[in-house]
Structure formats: C-alpha cells, structure tokens
Amino acid sequence: MGTRRDIRQAIEQSKMNESNVNILFIEIFIISIACGLTFQSWWVFGCLFIGLLVSLNVKILSHILIILLSIGWGGVGFGIGILIDSTGAMIILTILGLLIGFGIHISGLQWINDISDN
Numbered sequence: 414m415g416t417r418r419d420i421r422q423a424i425e426q427s428k429m430n431e432s433n434v435n436i437l438f439i440e441i442f443i444i445s446i447a448c449g450l451t452f453q454s455w456w457v458f459g460c461l462f463i464g465l466l467v468s469l470n471v472k473i474l475s476h477i478l479i480i481l482l483s484i485g486w487g488g489v490g491f492g493i494g495i496l497i498d499s500t501g502a503m504i505i506l507t508i509l510g511l512l513i514g515f516g517i518h519i520s521g522l523q524w525i526n527d528i529s530d531n
Contacts, residue, residue, distance in 0.1 A: 430524035437521035441465045469525050479518040486514025
C-alpha cells in the first residue's frame with residue numbers, strides 16, 4: 414500500500430514543482446525585460462534572458478541565482494514593511510519573503526533537474 418501512496422505523493426510534488434518553475438521563468442523574463450529597457454538594448458535583454466536560462470542548468474550558477482532571487486523576494490517583503498511603517502512587520506515580511514521565495518525557487522530548480530537529468 415505504501416507504493417501507491419509514494420507514487421501519488423511524487424505526482425503531487427511534481428505538479429507543485431512544475432507550477433513553481435513557471436514563477437522562476439516569469440522572474441527571469443521580467444528581470445531581462447527590465448534590464449533591456451534600462452539599457453534600451455535588445456542585446457541586453459536577449460543575452461541576459463538566455464544567460465539566466467542557461468545558468469539554471471549549471472549547478473553552482475543555479476544555486477547563486479536562486480539565492481539572489483530569494484534575496485530579491487526578501488527585499489520585496491522589506492519594502493512592504495517600510496510602507497506599513499512598522500519595524501516588526503518589516504523584519505517578519507523580509508524573513509517570510511526570503512524563506513517563501515527560497516522554497517519556491519528550490520522547488521522550481523528541482524523540476525528543472527528532474528527534466529534535464531542533472
């Protein structure tokens with residue numbers, strides 16, 4: 414009976430990882446667009462977009478990218494805490510943003526590794 418349960422859990426985990434990788438791809442796309450617009454260059458957009466996608470398949474680069482993107486989510490929580498004008502909210506939202514972002518990014522990276530057999 415345990416095998417059936419394990420298979421069901423693996424399928425559900427795979428579905429969650431697949432939805433989280435979409436968040437990761439959207440973040441990469443938005444970052445590439447923002448940099449392309451900032452530098453007013455299609456080259457910057459294209460090279461950054463392709464470079465970030467390729468970096469997801471290189472173990473050390475993917476871990477660095479995941480950490481940086483998670484810190485970005487912590488920064489979003491920090492900004493929301495500043496808008497609320499509460500030190501406690503700022504600290505809690507920063508930590509929550511960092512941890513939730515890290516969880517989502519690790520889940521998405523797990524899907525990429527499952528698909529590419531890394």
